[in-house]
Each structure stands twice: as structure tokens, then as C-alpha cells.
Amino acid sequence: MHTKIYAGPGGLKGYLTTRSSASHHGVPALRVEGPGVEDLPDVGPACVLGSGITAAQFVVACAAGVLPKSFGGTIHPMSPATREAARQFCAQWPEGPQVPLEQSRVRLDRSQGGGSAATGPKRSRP
Numbered sequence: 001m002h003t004k005i006y007a008g009p010g011g012l013k014g015y016l017t018t019r020s021s022a023s024h025h026g027v028p029a030l031r032v033e034g035p036g037v038e039d040l041p042d043v044g045p046a047c048v049l050g051s052g053i054t055a056a057q058f059v060v061a062c063a064a065g066v067l068p069k070s071f072g073g074t075i076h077p078m079s080p081a082t083r084e085a086a087r088q089f090c091a092q093w094p095e096g097p098q099v100p101l102e103q104s105r106v107r108l109d110r111s112q113g114g115g116s117a118a119t120g121p122k123r124s125r126p
Contacts, residue, residue, distance in 0.1 A: 001028060003082045005062045008073030011035050014058070016085050017042065027088045030055045045093035056096040059086050063099045 006014035012034035022029035022042040029042040032049070043049070045056035053061075053068060061067055062075045063086050078086060087099040 001081075001085060003079075003085070004076050005059070005078065005082065005086070006073055006075055008034070008071070012037065012073070014062070016059070016082065016089060027092060028085050030059060030089065045090050045096050054093075054096060056090045056093055056098075059089055060097040060099055062086070 002015055002017040002019050004013055004015050006012075008014070012032060015031040015033070016028040017023065017031045018026060018028050020029045020031060020042040022044060029044060030047075031042045032040055037050075040050075043055045045054065045059070047055045049055060049058060051058075051068070051070065057068075061071075063078055063083060065075055065077075067073065067075060083099065087101065090096060090098045
């Protein structure tokens with residue numbers, strides 16, 4: 001597996017990948033590629049990224065479809081298989097943020113680096 005989950009400013013790209021020595025037993029690592037990060041190793045969920053948030057916070061934000069306010073770029077929609085890989089990635093760090101099993105339950109609170117939450121479609125009250 002090698003799936004793009006993020007395309008950022010300046011040509012940065014984020015992938016969940018099992019094509020890495022940092023991936024074990026089929027659980028992906030996070031790979032960031034692009035100008036200025038050529039020497040960045042593939043990372044696990046507890047690693048702090050250059051932005052100051054953990055890799056798990058970043059992956060949860062991508063799964064929620066809501067990037068932290070300081071980020072630019074585009075989140076690539078996650079297929080069910082990619083979403084499961086994201087969940088497995090975050091589960092390696094049980095104390096960290098997690099990707100819920102169901103899309104409608106994804107939440108990213110302010111303490112996890114985001115400014116909003118994805119809670120599914122809005123419904124108007126009668």
C-alpha cells in the first residue's frame with residue numbers, strides 16, 4: 001500500500017505506506033515527500049512533525065477532512081481501505097488520537113491541533 005492522503009503547498013505530499021522499513025506487520029508509516037523534506041524519515045504516530053503536531057494528529061485530521069488552521073493544501077478522500085490503514089497507523093500509539101471506525105464519528109478537538117470537527121452532514125431541525 002502506498003496511498004496519498006495530502007497534497008500541500010510547495011509540492012509537499014503525505015502518504016500512508018507499507019513500502020517502508022518503518023512499517024511493520026502490514027501497518028503503514030507516514031511518509032512526507034517534497035522539497036525541503038528529502039531527509040525526513042518515514043514516521044510513526046507519536047512522531048512530531050515540523051508543523052508541531054504529531055503524525056497521528058495529522059492523520060486523524062486527514063480522516064476527518066479538516067486540516068489544522070495553519071495548514072494549506074488538499075486532503076485526498078480516504079477509501080475504506082485507506083481509512084482502515086489510517087486507523088491501524090494511529091492504533092500503534094494507544095494514548096494518542098485515534099481514527100474512529102465510522103466516518104460520521106470522526107472528531108478532532110482543539111487539543112488535538114484542529115479548530116473544528118467533522119460530524120457528518122448537517123441536518124436542519126423542524
